[in-house]
Amino acid sequence: MVQSPLVLVVDDEPAQRAMLSYNIEAQGLRAITASDGEEALVLADEQRPDVILLDWMLPRLSGIEVCRQLKARTATREIPVIIVSARSEEEDRVRGLDTGADDYITKPYSVNELMARIKANLRRVRPTSIGAVLEVGDLRLDAEAHRVFRADAELRLGPTEFRLLSTFMERPGRVWSREQLLDRVWGRDIYVDSRTVDVHIGRLRKALMASGGDNPIRTVRGAGYALG
Protein backbone atom coordinates (compact mmCIF):
# COMPACT_ATOMS: atom_id res chain seq x y z
CA MET A 1 0.00 0.00 0.00
CA VAL A 2 1.47 3.34 -0.93
CA GLN A 3 1.15 5.86 1.85
CA SER A 4 2.90 9.03 2.83
CA PRO A 5 6.68 8.78 2.96
CA LEU A 6 8.31 7.52 6.12
CA VAL A 7 11.32 9.18 7.71
CA LEU A 8 13.52 7.38 10.20
CA VAL A 9 15.10 9.76 12.70
CA VAL A 10 18.18 8.48 14.49
CA ASP A 11 19.36 10.61 17.39
CA ASP A 12 20.32 9.83 20.95
CA GLU A 13 18.78 12.98 22.39
CA PRO A 14 15.08 12.59 23.15
CA ALA A 15 14.45 16.32 22.72
CA GLN A 16 15.92 16.25 19.24
CA ARG A 17 13.87 13.24 18.28
CA ALA A 18 10.68 14.89 19.45
CA MET A 19 11.45 18.13 17.67
CA LEU A 20 12.32 16.43 14.43
CA SER A 21 9.33 14.10 14.48
CA TYR A 22 7.06 17.01 15.10
CA ASN A 23 8.41 18.98 12.17
CA ILE A 24 8.46 16.05 9.86
CA GLU A 25 4.88 15.18 10.61
CA ALA A 26 3.94 18.83 10.15
CA GLN A 27 5.06 18.38 6.53
CA GLY A 28 2.62 15.56 5.99
CA LEU A 29 5.24 12.89 6.31
CA ARG A 30 5.42 10.07 8.82
CA ALA A 31 8.27 9.67 11.28
CA ILE A 32 9.70 6.88 13.40
CA THR A 33 12.67 7.23 15.71
CA ALA A 34 15.62 5.26 16.97
CA SER A 35 17.93 6.24 19.78
CA ASP A 36 21.00 4.28 18.83
CA GLY A 37 22.66 2.66 15.87
CA GLU A 38 21.53 -0.87 16.47
CA GLU A 39 17.93 0.12 16.84
CA ALA A 40 18.29 2.15 13.67
CA LEU A 41 19.48 -0.84 11.68
CA VAL A 42 16.65 -3.01 12.96
CA LEU A 43 14.02 -0.39 12.21
CA ALA A 44 15.44 0.33 8.78
CA ASP A 45 15.16 -3.33 7.99
CA GLU A 46 11.69 -3.82 9.33
CA GLN A 47 10.00 -0.60 8.32
CA ARG A 48 11.86 0.33 5.16
CA PRO A 49 11.73 4.09 5.59
CA ASP A 50 12.00 6.28 2.52
CA VAL A 51 14.74 8.41 3.96
CA ILE A 52 16.95 8.21 7.05
CA LEU A 53 18.11 11.16 9.11
CA LEU A 54 21.22 10.01 10.89
CA ASP A 55 23.03 11.76 13.69
CA TRP A 56 26.76 11.42 13.44
CA MET A 57 27.44 11.06 17.13
CA LEU A 58 25.72 8.01 18.50
CA PRO A 59 26.34 5.70 21.42
CA ARG A 60 27.42 2.16 20.53
CA LEU A 61 27.51 2.26 16.73
CA SER A 62 28.69 5.54 15.25
CA GLY A 63 26.67 7.17 12.51
CA ILE A 64 29.25 6.42 9.92
CA GLU A 65 29.24 2.76 10.83
CA VAL A 66 25.46 2.61 10.68
CA CYS A 67 25.60 4.22 7.27
CA ARG A 68 28.14 1.73 6.04
CA GLN A 69 26.02 -1.18 7.19
CA LEU A 70 22.90 0.24 5.64
CA LYS A 71 24.63 0.59 2.32
CA ALA A 72 26.06 -2.89 2.55
CA ARG A 73 22.69 -4.62 2.62
CA THR A 74 20.66 -4.78 -0.53
CA ALA A 75 17.43 -4.38 1.42
CA THR A 76 18.39 -0.95 2.69
CA ARG A 77 20.97 0.12 0.17
CA GLU A 78 18.77 2.44 -1.80
CA ILE A 79 17.37 4.38 1.12
CA PRO A 80 18.88 7.86 1.08
CA VAL A 81 20.78 8.74 4.23
CA ILE A 82 21.17 12.31 5.41
CA ILE A 83 23.93 12.67 7.94
CA VAL A 84 23.49 15.29 10.64
CA SER A 85 26.75 16.34 12.17
CA ALA A 86 28.09 18.82 14.66
CA ARG A 87 31.49 18.76 13.13
CA SER A 88 31.89 20.97 10.15
CA GLU A 89 35.29 19.82 9.06
CA GLU A 90 35.37 18.99 5.46
CA GLU A 91 37.13 15.65 5.92
CA ASP A 92 34.11 14.29 7.65
CA ARG A 93 31.85 15.46 4.90
CA VAL A 94 33.89 13.67 2.32
CA ARG A 95 34.10 10.57 4.45
CA GLY A 96 30.39 10.67 5.04
CA LEU A 97 29.58 10.90 1.37
CA ASP A 98 32.13 8.25 0.52
CA THR A 99 30.53 5.68 2.78
CA GLY A 100 27.45 6.11 0.67
CA ALA A 101 25.61 8.83 2.55
CA ASP A 102 23.46 10.78 0.18
CA ASP A 103 23.48 14.14 1.86
CA TYR A 104 25.05 15.98 4.72
CA ILE A 105 24.01 18.81 6.97
CA THR A 106 25.91 20.41 9.81
CA LYS A 107 24.65 21.70 13.13
CA PRO A 108 23.48 24.29 13.67
CA TYR A 109 21.00 23.96 10.83
CA SER A 110 17.62 25.49 10.31
CA VAL A 111 14.53 23.37 10.31
CA ASN A 112 13.58 24.86 6.98
CA GLU A 113 16.75 23.80 5.35
CA LEU A 114 16.57 20.35 6.83
CA MET A 115 13.03 19.87 5.57
CA ALA A 116 14.05 21.09 2.15
CA ARG A 117 16.79 18.51 2.07
CA ILE A 118 14.52 15.73 3.20
CA LYS A 119 12.11 16.61 0.44
CA ALA A 120 14.88 16.91 -2.12
CA ASN A 121 15.99 13.39 -1.29
CA LEU A 122 12.47 12.04 -1.27
CA ARG A 123 11.79 13.61 -4.61
CA ARG A 124 14.47 11.50 -6.15
CA VAL A 125 13.71 8.20 -4.56
CA ARG A 126 9.93 8.30 -4.46
CA PRO A 127 8.85 10.90 -6.97
CA THR A 128 5.22 9.93 -6.89
CA SER A 129 4.83 10.26 -3.17
CA ILE A 130 5.34 13.97 -3.21
CA GLY A 131 3.22 14.82 -6.13
CA ALA A 132 5.55 14.98 -9.05
CA VAL A 133 4.58 14.03 -12.56
CA LEU A 134 6.45 11.04 -13.90
CA GLU A 135 7.22 10.76 -17.59
CA VAL A 136 8.71 7.75 -19.27
CA GLY A 137 8.60 7.47 -23.02
CA ASP A 138 5.08 8.32 -24.11
CA LEU A 139 3.72 7.60 -20.65
CA ARG A 140 2.81 10.32 -18.22
CA LEU A 141 1.61 9.69 -14.70
CA ASP A 142 0.26 12.44 -12.51
CA ALA A 143 0.35 11.09 -8.97
CA GLU A 144 -1.53 13.96 -7.43
CA ALA A 145 -4.37 13.89 -9.90
CA HIS A 146 -4.25 10.09 -10.08
CA ARG A 147 -4.27 10.09 -13.83
CA VAL A 148 -2.24 8.30 -16.46
CA PHE A 149 -1.83 9.24 -20.08
CA ARG A 150 -0.26 7.49 -22.98
CA ALA A 151 0.40 9.72 -25.96
CA ASP A 152 -2.21 12.15 -24.67
CA ALA A 153 -4.90 9.52 -24.33
CA GLU A 154 -6.00 8.90 -20.78
CA LEU A 155 -5.86 5.36 -19.50
CA ARG A 156 -8.36 3.69 -17.25
CA LEU A 157 -6.52 1.89 -14.48
CA GLY A 158 -7.69 0.26 -11.29
CA PRO A 159 -5.94 1.25 -8.07
CA THR A 160 -3.63 -1.74 -8.09
CA GLU A 161 -2.61 -1.25 -11.68
CA PHE A 162 -2.01 2.40 -10.95
CA ARG A 163 0.37 1.67 -8.10
CA LEU A 164 2.02 -1.01 -10.17
CA LEU A 165 2.67 1.35 -13.04
CA SER A 166 3.91 4.11 -10.80
CA THR A 167 6.37 1.72 -9.23
CA PHE A 168 7.69 0.81 -12.65
CA MET A 169 7.90 4.44 -13.68
CA GLU A 170 9.92 5.40 -10.67
CA ARG A 171 12.80 3.38 -11.97
CA PRO A 172 12.38 2.72 -15.66
CA GLY A 173 14.28 -0.28 -16.85
CA ARG A 174 14.82 -1.79 -13.45
CA VAL A 175 13.63 -5.35 -13.02
CA TRP A 176 11.30 -5.92 -10.10
CA SER A 177 10.78 -9.40 -8.74
CA ARG A 178 7.28 -10.52 -7.88
CA GLU A 179 8.17 -10.34 -4.21
CA GLN A 180 9.43 -6.79 -4.51
CA LEU A 181 6.28 -5.78 -6.31
CA LEU A 182 4.11 -7.41 -3.68
CA ASP A 183 6.07 -5.47 -1.12
CA ARG A 184 5.69 -2.10 -2.80
CA VAL A 185 2.30 -2.37 -4.38
CA TRP A 186 0.35 -4.60 -2.07
CA GLY A 187 2.12 -3.96 1.22
CA ARG A 188 4.47 -5.81 3.45
CA ASP A 189 2.14 -7.83 5.56
CA ILE A 190 -0.52 -8.84 3.09
CA TYR A 191 -0.38 -12.36 1.85
CA VAL A 192 -1.35 -12.87 -1.72
CA ASP A 193 -0.17 -15.45 -4.16
CA SER A 194 2.81 -14.25 -6.13
CA ARG A 195 1.13 -15.33 -9.36
CA THR A 196 -1.42 -12.62 -8.71
CA VAL A 197 1.22 -10.22 -9.88
CA ASP A 198 1.09 -11.87 -13.29
CA VAL A 199 -2.59 -11.28 -13.57
CA HIS A 200 -2.28 -7.61 -12.75
CA ILE A 201 0.63 -7.26 -15.12
CA GLY A 202 -1.66 -8.66 -17.74
CA ARG A 203 -4.41 -6.21 -16.89
CA LEU A 204 -1.96 -3.33 -16.89
CA ARG A 205 -0.63 -4.36 -20.28
CA LYS A 206 -4.12 -4.60 -21.65
CA ALA A 207 -4.89 -1.08 -20.48
CA LEU A 208 -1.62 0.25 -21.79
CA MET A 209 -2.15 -1.28 -25.18
CA ALA A 210 -5.82 -0.44 -25.39
CA SER A 211 -5.27 2.26 -27.97
CA GLY A 212 -2.83 0.39 -30.10
CA GLY A 213 0.61 1.04 -28.63
CA ASP A 214 3.17 -1.68 -28.20
CA ASN A 215 3.79 -3.51 -24.96
CA PRO A 216 6.02 -1.40 -22.73
CA ILE A 217 6.40 -3.98 -19.96
CA ARG A 218 9.14 -6.48 -20.41
CA THR A 219 9.01 -9.93 -18.87
CA VAL A 220 12.34 -11.17 -17.57
CA ARG A 221 11.96 -14.87 -17.28
CA GLY A 222 12.99 -16.13 -13.89
CA ALA A 223 13.47 -12.61 -12.54
CA GLY A 224 10.38 -10.44 -12.82
CA TYR A 225 9.12 -7.50 -14.83
CA ALA A 226 10.45 -4.13 -15.94
CA LEU A 227 9.28 -1.07 -17.77
CA GLY A 228 10.99 -0.43 -21.09
Add this chain to the structure above:
Amino acid sequence: MVQSPLVLVVDDEPAQRAMLSYNIEAQGLRAITASDGEEALVLADEQRPDVILLDWMLPRLSGIEVCRQLKARTATREIPVIIVSARSEEEDRVRGLDTGADDYITKPYSVNELMARIKANLRRVRPTSIGAVLEVGDLRLDAEAHRVFRADAELRLGPTEFRLLSTFMERPGRVWSREQLLDRVWGRDIYVDSRTVDVHIGRLRKALMASGGDNPIRTVRGAGYALG
Protein backbone atom coordinates in the same frame (compact mmCIF):
# COMPACT_ATOMS: atom_id res chain seq x y z
CA MET B 1 27.69 2.13 -26.33
CA VAL B 2 27.18 3.69 -22.94
CA GLN B 3 29.97 5.97 -22.04
CA SER B 4 31.08 7.52 -18.82
CA PRO B 5 28.70 9.95 -17.13
CA LEU B 6 28.63 13.51 -18.43
CA VAL B 7 28.90 16.55 -16.20
CA LEU B 8 27.82 20.00 -17.35
CA VAL B 9 29.82 22.75 -15.68
CA VAL B 10 28.23 26.20 -15.69
CA ASP B 11 30.49 29.02 -14.55
CA ASP B 12 31.36 32.39 -15.99
CA GLU B 13 35.00 32.30 -15.00
CA PRO B 14 37.19 30.52 -17.55
CA ALA B 15 39.71 29.52 -14.92
CA GLN B 16 37.04 27.83 -12.84
CA ARG B 17 35.68 26.00 -15.85
CA ALA B 18 39.12 24.72 -16.73
CA MET B 19 39.88 23.64 -13.20
CA LEU B 20 36.59 21.84 -12.78
CA SER B 21 36.75 20.12 -16.15
CA TYR B 22 40.22 18.94 -15.38
CA ASN B 23 39.23 17.45 -12.07
CA ILE B 24 36.07 15.89 -13.38
CA GLU B 25 37.90 14.23 -16.20
CA ALA B 26 40.54 13.03 -13.78
CA GLN B 27 37.76 11.03 -12.13
CA GLY B 28 36.98 9.22 -15.34
CA LEU B 29 33.92 11.33 -16.08
CA ARG B 30 33.32 13.57 -19.06
CA ALA B 31 32.76 17.30 -18.81
CA ILE B 32 31.26 20.01 -20.97
CA THR B 33 31.10 23.67 -20.02
CA ALA B 34 28.85 26.66 -20.42
CA SER B 35 29.72 30.22 -19.51
CA ASP B 36 26.24 31.62 -19.00
CA GLY B 37 22.72 30.53 -18.20
CA GLU B 38 21.35 30.52 -21.71
CA GLU B 39 24.17 28.43 -23.01
CA ALA B 40 23.64 26.10 -20.08
CA LEU B 41 19.99 25.55 -20.94
CA VAL B 42 20.79 24.85 -24.57
CA LEU B 43 23.55 22.42 -23.69
CA ALA B 44 21.46 20.68 -21.07
CA ASP B 45 18.82 20.16 -23.69
CA GLU B 46 21.11 18.97 -26.43
CA GLN B 47 23.59 16.89 -24.49
CA ARG B 48 21.49 15.61 -21.60
CA PRO B 49 24.25 15.55 -19.01
CA ASP B 50 23.93 13.23 -16.04
CA VAL B 51 24.56 15.95 -13.51
CA ILE B 52 24.83 19.74 -13.68
CA LEU B 53 27.21 21.85 -11.64
CA LEU B 54 25.70 25.29 -11.53
CA ASP B 55 27.31 28.48 -10.33
CA TRP B 56 24.92 30.72 -8.49
CA MET B 57 26.26 34.01 -9.80
CA LEU B 58 25.92 34.16 -13.54
CA PRO B 59 25.64 36.96 -16.07
CA ARG B 60 22.26 37.23 -17.84
CA LEU B 61 20.29 34.40 -16.22
CA SER B 62 21.02 33.77 -12.57
CA GLY B 63 21.76 30.28 -11.38
CA ILE B 64 18.50 30.03 -9.56
CA GLU B 65 16.59 30.98 -12.68
CA VAL B 66 18.46 28.42 -14.75
CA CYS B 67 17.63 25.81 -12.15
CA ARG B 68 13.98 26.69 -12.21
CA GLN B 69 13.83 26.41 -15.96
CA LEU B 70 15.66 23.11 -15.96
CA LYS B 71 13.21 21.69 -13.49
CA ALA B 72 10.26 23.03 -15.45
CA ARG B 73 11.03 21.03 -18.59
CA THR B 74 10.41 17.35 -18.53
CA ALA B 75 13.42 16.69 -20.70
CA THR B 76 15.79 18.03 -18.10
CA ARG B 77 13.76 17.67 -14.96
CA GLU B 78 15.47 14.62 -13.63
CA ILE B 79 19.01 15.78 -14.08
CA PRO B 80 20.45 16.48 -10.65
CA VAL B 81 21.61 20.04 -10.17
CA ILE B 82 24.35 20.92 -7.71
CA ILE B 83 24.42 24.58 -6.93
CA VAL B 84 27.78 26.20 -6.25
CA SER B 85 27.51 29.39 -4.32
CA ALA B 86 29.74 31.96 -2.76
CA ARG B 87 27.07 33.06 -0.39
CA SER B 88 26.76 30.92 2.64
CA GLU B 89 23.58 32.38 4.00
CA GLU B 90 21.11 29.76 4.80
CA GLU B 91 18.19 31.44 3.04
CA ASP B 92 19.83 30.89 -0.27
CA ARG B 93 20.37 27.27 0.51
CA VAL B 94 16.72 26.79 1.22
CA ARG B 95 15.69 28.69 -1.85
CA GLY B 96 18.11 26.72 -3.94
CA LEU B 97 16.76 23.40 -2.78
CA ASP B 98 13.19 24.59 -3.10
CA THR B 99 13.57 25.42 -6.76
CA GLY B 100 14.43 21.79 -7.24
CA ALA B 101 18.18 21.83 -6.87
CA ASP B 102 19.39 18.52 -5.62
CA ASP B 103 22.45 19.57 -3.75
CA TYR B 104 24.29 22.61 -2.64
CA ILE B 105 27.90 23.47 -1.93
CA THR B 106 29.39 26.75 -0.80
CA LYS B 107 32.66 28.39 -1.76
CA PRO B 108 35.26 27.84 -0.66
CA TYR B 109 34.91 24.12 -1.13
CA SER B 110 37.46 21.42 -1.60
CA VAL B 111 37.75 19.58 -4.86
CA ASN B 112 37.51 16.33 -2.95
CA GLU B 113 34.23 17.23 -1.42
CA LEU B 114 32.84 18.46 -4.70
CA MET B 115 33.81 15.24 -6.45
CA ALA B 116 32.27 13.20 -3.67
CA ARG B 117 29.03 15.12 -4.13
CA ILE B 118 29.04 14.70 -7.87
CA LYS B 119 29.49 10.98 -7.43
CA ALA B 120 26.84 10.79 -4.74
CA ASN B 121 24.35 12.40 -7.09
CA LEU B 122 25.35 10.25 -10.02
CA ARG B 123 24.98 7.16 -7.89
CA ARG B 124 21.35 7.93 -7.28
CA VAL B 125 20.14 9.07 -10.62
CA ARG B 126 22.10 6.78 -12.84
CA PRO B 127 22.85 3.94 -10.49
CA THR B 128 23.51 1.76 -13.45
CA SER B 129 26.13 4.08 -14.84
CA ILE B 130 28.37 4.07 -11.87
CA GLY B 131 28.14 0.68 -10.26
CA ALA B 132 25.71 -1.92 -11.44
CA VAL B 133 26.89 -2.03 -15.04
CA LEU B 134 29.71 -4.26 -16.11
CA GLU B 135 31.63 -3.38 -19.25
CA VAL B 136 34.19 -5.59 -20.89
CA GLY B 137 35.33 -4.84 -24.40
CA ASP B 138 32.23 -4.30 -26.49
CA LEU B 139 30.09 -6.11 -23.95
CA ARG B 140 27.87 -4.31 -21.52
CA LEU B 141 25.81 -5.99 -18.85
CA ASP B 142 23.24 -4.09 -16.82
CA ALA B 143 22.48 -6.20 -13.79
CA GLU B 144 19.61 -4.09 -12.53
CA ALA B 145 17.78 -3.98 -15.82
CA HIS B 146 18.83 -7.54 -16.62
CA ARG B 147 20.04 -6.62 -20.06
CA VAL B 148 23.11 -7.41 -22.10
CA PHE B 149 24.38 -5.53 -25.09
CA ARG B 150 27.16 -6.22 -27.53
CA ALA B 151 28.11 -3.21 -29.59
CA ASP B 152 24.69 -1.66 -28.98
CA ALA B 153 22.78 -4.74 -30.05
CA GLU B 154 20.80 -6.37 -27.29
CA LEU B 155 21.38 -10.03 -26.71
CA ARG B 156 18.75 -12.58 -25.87
CA LEU B 157 19.98 -14.71 -23.00
CA GLY B 158 18.24 -17.23 -20.80
CA PRO B 159 18.65 -16.89 -17.04
CA THR B 160 21.49 -19.39 -16.86
CA GLU B 161 23.44 -17.84 -19.70
CA PHE B 162 22.90 -14.44 -18.12
CA ARG B 163 24.37 -15.54 -14.82
CA LEU B 164 27.16 -17.30 -16.64
CA LEU B 165 28.13 -14.21 -18.58
CA SER B 166 27.94 -11.95 -15.55
CA THR B 167 30.25 -14.31 -13.71
CA PHE B 168 32.75 -14.07 -16.53
CA MET B 169 32.46 -10.32 -16.71
CA GLU B 170 33.16 -9.88 -13.05
CA ARG B 171 36.69 -11.04 -13.61
CA PRO B 172 37.58 -10.75 -17.26
CA GLY B 173 40.37 -13.07 -18.25
CA ARG B 174 40.11 -15.32 -15.26
CA VAL B 175 39.73 -19.00 -15.98
CA TRP B 176 36.79 -20.67 -14.26
CA SER B 177 36.68 -24.43 -13.87
CA ARG B 178 33.44 -26.25 -14.55
CA GLU B 179 33.07 -26.91 -10.86
CA GLN B 180 33.51 -23.26 -9.98
CA LEU B 181 30.96 -22.29 -12.55
CA LEU B 182 28.50 -24.84 -11.28
CA ASP B 183 29.00 -23.37 -7.85
CA ARG B 184 28.47 -19.77 -8.87
CA VAL B 185 25.92 -20.11 -11.59
CA TRP B 186 23.88 -23.10 -10.59
CA GLY B 187 24.25 -23.03 -6.84
CA ARG B 188 26.13 -24.92 -4.24
CA ASP B 189 24.01 -27.93 -3.61
CA ILE B 190 22.60 -28.69 -7.02
CA TYR B 191 23.89 -31.72 -8.79
CA VAL B 192 24.12 -31.43 -12.50
CA ASP B 193 26.50 -33.05 -14.89
CA SER B 194 29.59 -30.96 -15.36
CA ARG B 195 29.26 -31.38 -19.12
CA THR B 196 26.13 -29.30 -18.88
CA VAL B 197 28.40 -26.31 -18.51
CA ASP B 198 29.72 -27.00 -21.97
CA VAL B 199 26.26 -26.89 -23.40
CA HIS B 200 25.49 -23.56 -21.82
CA ILE B 201 28.84 -22.17 -22.87
CA GLY B 202 27.86 -23.15 -26.36
CA ARG B 203 24.52 -21.43 -26.09
CA LEU B 204 26.13 -18.35 -24.67
CA ARG B 205 28.65 -18.24 -27.49
CA LYS B 206 25.91 -18.62 -30.04
CA ALA B 207 24.03 -15.67 -28.54
CA LEU B 208 27.17 -13.57 -28.32
CA MET B 209 28.06 -14.25 -31.93
CA ALA B 210 24.52 -13.94 -33.24
CA SER B 211 25.21 -10.59 -34.86
CA GLY B 212 28.56 -11.44 -36.31
CA GLY B 213 31.15 -10.72 -33.63
CA ASP B 214 33.99 -13.05 -32.87
CA ASN B 215 34.02 -15.55 -30.04
CA PRO B 216 34.90 -13.80 -26.79
CA ILE B 217 34.96 -16.94 -24.64
CA ARG B 218 38.20 -18.81 -24.57
CA THR B 219 38.39 -22.52 -23.86
CA VAL B 220 41.31 -23.54 -21.69
CA ARG B 221 41.74 -27.19 -22.33
CA GLY B 222 41.84 -29.18 -19.13
CA ALA B 223 41.04 -26.14 -16.99
CA GLY B 224 37.81 -24.43 -17.94
CA TYR B 225 36.66 -21.25 -19.65
CA ALA B 226 37.46 -17.55 -19.54
CA LEU B 227 36.25 -14.32 -21.04
CA GLY B 228 38.67 -12.54 -23.36
Add this chain to the structure above:
DNA sequence: CCGGTTTGTCACGAAACCGACACGGAACGA
Protein backbone atom coordinates in the same frame (compact mmCIF):
# COMPACT_ATOMS: atom_id res chain seq x y z
C1' DC C 1 -29.78 -2.98 -1.22
C1' DC C 2 -28.04 -3.13 -5.95
C1' DG C 3 -25.31 -2.95 -10.15
C1' DG C 4 -20.92 -2.16 -11.58
C1' DT C 5 -16.00 -2.44 -10.61
C1' DT C 6 -12.06 -4.42 -8.67
C1' DT C 7 -9.54 -8.26 -6.85
C1' DG C 8 -7.43 -12.84 -5.88
C1' DT C 9 -7.30 -17.59 -7.28
C1' DC C 10 -7.38 -21.26 -10.31
C1' DA C 11 -6.71 -24.05 -14.42
C1' DC C 12 -5.09 -24.81 -18.81
C1' DG C 13 -2.20 -24.28 -22.85
C1' DA C 14 1.88 -22.32 -24.92
C1' DA C 15 6.42 -21.15 -24.82
C1' DA C 16 10.90 -21.07 -22.97
C1' DC C 17 14.35 -23.31 -20.72
C1' DC C 18 17.08 -27.07 -18.97
C1' DG C 19 19.84 -31.17 -18.53
C1' DA C 20 21.38 -35.39 -20.49
C1' DC C 21 23.07 -37.96 -24.16
C1' DA C 22 25.53 -39.15 -28.25
C1' DC C 23 28.42 -38.48 -31.94
C1' DG C 24 32.07 -36.23 -34.45
C1' DG C 25 35.98 -33.56 -34.45
C1' DA C 26 39.99 -31.17 -32.33
C1' DA C 27 43.92 -31.20 -29.32
C1' DC C 28 47.37 -33.57 -27.13
C1' DG C 29 51.18 -36.90 -25.85
C1' DA C 30 54.34 -40.22 -27.18
Add this chain to the structure above:
DNA sequence: TCGTTCCGTGTCGGTTTCGTGACAAACCGG
Protein backbone atom coordinates in the same frame (compact mmCIF):
# COMPACT_ATOMS: atom_id res chain seq x y z
C1' DT D 1 51.03 -41.13 -36.86
C1' DC D 2 47.95 -43.10 -33.81
C1' DG D 3 45.31 -43.61 -29.77
C1' DT D 4 43.30 -41.15 -26.12
C1' DT D 5 41.21 -37.51 -23.94
C1' DC D 6 38.68 -33.48 -24.09
C1' DC D 7 35.46 -30.39 -26.17
C1' DG D 8 31.48 -28.59 -29.45
C1' DT D 9 26.96 -29.13 -30.61
C1' DG D 10 22.46 -31.14 -32.51
C1' DT D 11 18.63 -33.31 -30.61
C1' DC D 12 15.03 -34.56 -27.48
C1' DG D 13 12.05 -35.42 -23.42
C1' DG D 14 10.77 -33.31 -19.19
C1' DT D 15 10.16 -29.42 -16.37
C1' DT D 16 9.46 -24.75 -15.18
C1' DT D 17 7.56 -20.43 -16.05
C1' DC D 18 4.22 -17.29 -18.23
C1' DG D 19 -0.10 -15.47 -20.25
C1' DT D 20 -4.82 -15.39 -19.97
C1' DG D 21 -9.81 -16.45 -19.77
C1' DA D 22 -13.14 -17.62 -16.31
C1' DC D 23 -15.23 -17.05 -11.89
C1' DA D 24 -16.61 -15.93 -7.31
C1' DA D 25 -15.87 -12.98 -3.50
C1' DA D 26 -15.17 -8.38 -1.85
C1' DC D 27 -15.81 -3.66 -2.38
C1' DC D 28 -18.10 0.74 -3.28
C1' DG D 29 -20.91 4.63 -4.47
C1' DG D 30 -25.45 5.78 -4.71
